[in-house]
Amino acid sequence: xxxxxxxxxxxxxxxxxxxxxxxxxxxxxxxxxxxxxxxxxxxxxxxxxxxxxxxxxxxxxxxxxxxxxxxxxxxxxxxxxxxxxxxxxxxxxxxxxxxxxxxxxxxxxxxxxxxxxxxxxxxxxxxxxxxxxxxxxxxxxxxxxxxxxxxxxxxxxxxxxxxxxxxxxxxxxxxxxxxxxxxxxxxxxxxxxxxxxxxxxxxxxxxxxxxxxxxxxxxxxxxxxxxxxxxxxxxxxxxxxxxxxxxxxxxxxxxxxxxxxxxxxxxxxxxxxxxxxxxxxxxxxxxxxxxxxxxxxxxxxxxxxxxxxxxxxxxxxxxxxxxxxxxxxxxxxxxxxxxxxxxxxxxxxxxxxxxxxxxxxxxxxxxxxxxxxx
Numbered sequence: 001x002x003x004x005x006x007x008x009x010x011x012x013x014x015x016x017x018x019x020x021x022x023x024x025x026x027x028x029x030x031x032x033x034x035x036x037x038x039x040x041x042x043x044x045x046x047x048x049x050x051x052x053x054x055x056x057x058x059x060x061x062x063x064x065x066x067x068x069x070x071x072x073x074x075x076x077x078x079x080x081x082x083x084x085x086x087x088x089x090x091x092x093x094x095x096x097x098x099x100x101x102x103x104x105x106x107x108x109x110x111x112x113x114x115x116x117x118x119x120x121x122x123x124x125x126x127x128x129x130x131x132x133x134x135x136x137x138x139x140x141x142x143x144x145x146x147x148x149x150x151x152x153x154x155x156x157x158x159x160x161x162x163x164x165x166x167x168x169x170x171x172x173x174x175x176x177x178x179x180x181x182x183x184x185x186x187x188x189x190x191x192x193x194x195x196x197x198x199x200x201x202x203x204x205x206x207x208x209x210x211x212x213x214x215x216x217x218x219x220x221x222x223x224x225x226x227x228x229x230x231x232x233x234x235x236x237x238x239x240x241x242x243x244x245x246x247x248x249x250x251x252x253x254x255x256x257x258x259x260x261x262x263x264x265x266x267x268x269x270x271x272x273x274x275x276x277x278x279x280x281x282x283x284x285x286x287x288x289x290x291x292x293x294x295x296x297x298x299x300x301x302x303x304x305x306x307x308x309x310x311x312x313x314x315x316x317x318x319x320x321x322x323x324x325x326x327x328x329x330x331x332x333x334x335x336x337x338x339x340x341x342x343x344x345x346x347x348x349x350x351x352x353x354x355x356x357x358x359x360x361x362x363x364x365x366x367x368x369x370x371x372x373x374x
Contacts, residue, residue, distance in 0.1 A: 018059040026055035038063065077107040078317060079127035081120060081137040081144070085112045089287060089306045090138060093158055096310020097136055104318070117141035124148055134317045136310075140200075154320040156313045160203050161330075168320055169330040170313045174204050174286075175211030177302045177335040178256070181284045182215035184300075184337075185254045189345045190282060191221055194245055194252035196262045199232035208258045208286065227252055231262055238265025239272075246273055246281070253282065253346035260287035263299060278344035288338055297341030304335055 024034035029048060036042040037052035038061075044052075055061075080097050082090040094110060101108045109132055111123035117140055124144050127135055134154035139145055142162035148155045155167040163169065185193050195212050197205040209228065216223050229245055231238040238257075242265050245251065257263045263285035267277070275281045277297060284300045285292070292299035312331055320326070 018056075018061040020061070020063075022059055023052060023056045023061050026059060027052045075131050075133040076105065077109055077130065077132050078314070079109045079111065079124070079130070079132040079135040079137075081111045081113055081123050081127070081135060081139075083113055083115050083138045083140055085110075088289070089159075089304060092306025093138065093310040093313070096307035096312075097314045098310075099307075100311050100314040113137075113140065113144075115140055117143050120144040121147050128153060134321055136313045136317055154317060154324065156317045156320065158309055158313045162203070163328070165328060168316045168328050170309055170316055171204065171207075171330070171332055172304045172309070172335045173332040174207035174258075174335070175214070177286070177337070178208035178211030178258070179215040180337060181256050181300075181302060182212045183219070184339075185256065185282060185284065185343065186215065186219045186221060188254075188282065188343060190252075190254040191346075192224065192227065192250065192252045192254070193221075194227040194229060194255045196229050196231055196238065196242070196245075196255060196257040196266065198259060198262070199230045199237075201230070205258050212256060224250075226250075231265065235261050235264045235268070238262045239268045240265075242266045242269035243272060246270065246275065253280075254343070255281065255283050257283075257285040260285060260289035260292070260301075263287075263301075264289075264291070267295070267299070278342050280347050282343040282346070284343060286335075293338075293340070299342045300338065300340045302335045302337050305333065308333060 020031055020034055020038075023038070024031045027034060027037075027048070029037075029052060033044060033048065034052050037044045037049040038056060078097070078101060080094055082094055084090055085094070094108075098108050109127060109130060111127065113120035113123055120137070120140060121144050124135065124137075124147055128148070128151050132153070134156070135148055136156045136158060137144060138159045139157055139162050140160070142164075145155055145157060145163045145167060149163075149166060155163065157163055157167055157169045159171060161169040161171065182193065193216070195209060197209055213223055227245070229241050231241040238261060242255075246269055255266050257266060263283065266283060270277055270281055270283075277283055284302075286302045286304065288301035288303040292301050312333070316329065316331060
């Protein structure tokens with residue numbers, strides 16, 4: 001135990017990144033002893049452990065996880081590939097994964113696919129090169145999931161699904177939520193309800209359209225396909241399509257949109273046409289963006305909990321890594337609707353003067369919504 005009584009030397013920080021050898025030399029022990037003292041595997045006397053830890057702290061030593069993973073053939077990192085980090089929804093998904101990963105002692109490698117199938121695959125290639133244990137992604141095509149499957153990398157798709165049952169999926173129960181939103185409008189007496197969806201035709205939009213149509217069918221209200229409008233990309237495009245819709249003959253008395261940026265386009269179009277919300281037009285949307293509670297009236301919105309989606313996706317990925325032979329699972333989270341002031345019974349008639357609607361009392365938006373792409 002004489003070794004344990006040696007005083008801790010005050011090593012100087014090397015100009016390069018400190019290695020385990022630097023720590024061992026500073027503590028006066030072998031590299032294997034220093035390694036055991038830092039990773040907690042194998043016996044090391046308390047005094048030696050404290051001396052090694054003090055030397056590592058002084059040198060600013062950080063273990064080389066990549067080298068350890070290659071040696072042990074076990075990765076402690078997961079890849080996270082989102083469509084667009086600039087949008088709050090995907091940032092929330094990444095935050096949920098990050099929180100769960102940190103709690104479990106995992107590293108998260110984050111990539112942004114920029115909404116491009118080519119960029120997604122390229123980012124996935126980097127993940128494979130980094131030997132991540134698995135990947136959580138919000139795909140824009142089937143290519144990235146197919147590529148990772150060929151590399152034997154476990155995958156969990158979030159929000160959108162392209163794997164065709166070949167991988168785990170975590171989504172919001174969009175059909176049920178859209179059905180409830182449609183039932184709310186139908187219950188108020190609306191019969192001409194427009195549905196605005198993303199032109200890209202994501203699986204999430206398909207689910208929401210299906211829920212909308214089912215609610216109308218159950219209520220015995222035929223869906224006018226001319227009122228199912230595909231828009232995009234961007235708020236400006238949604239605004240232009242909404243202007244056409246709301247100006248046209250047989251304009252809807254209510255609008256349901258599948259994303260916040262679509263709702264913003266409708267709001268701006270209603271403002272341009274001096275339509276009062278909800279007196280002349282009711283509005284419900286998916287994605288509860290901050291601006292929706294700042295305007296007057298506030299917008300009724302279906303909230304998608306991106307943080308919770310991320311947390312569950314990580315749990316599903318870790319389960320898949322532990323049991324790769326288990327059948328893939330789809331987890332659908334229940335969405336919550338915030339009922340606000342943007343819906344009311346339909347008007348008995350609309351005053352039209354000079355091709356424009358009656359005087360508008362709607363406030364202009366005090367904030368801008370980001371595109372969610374879902």
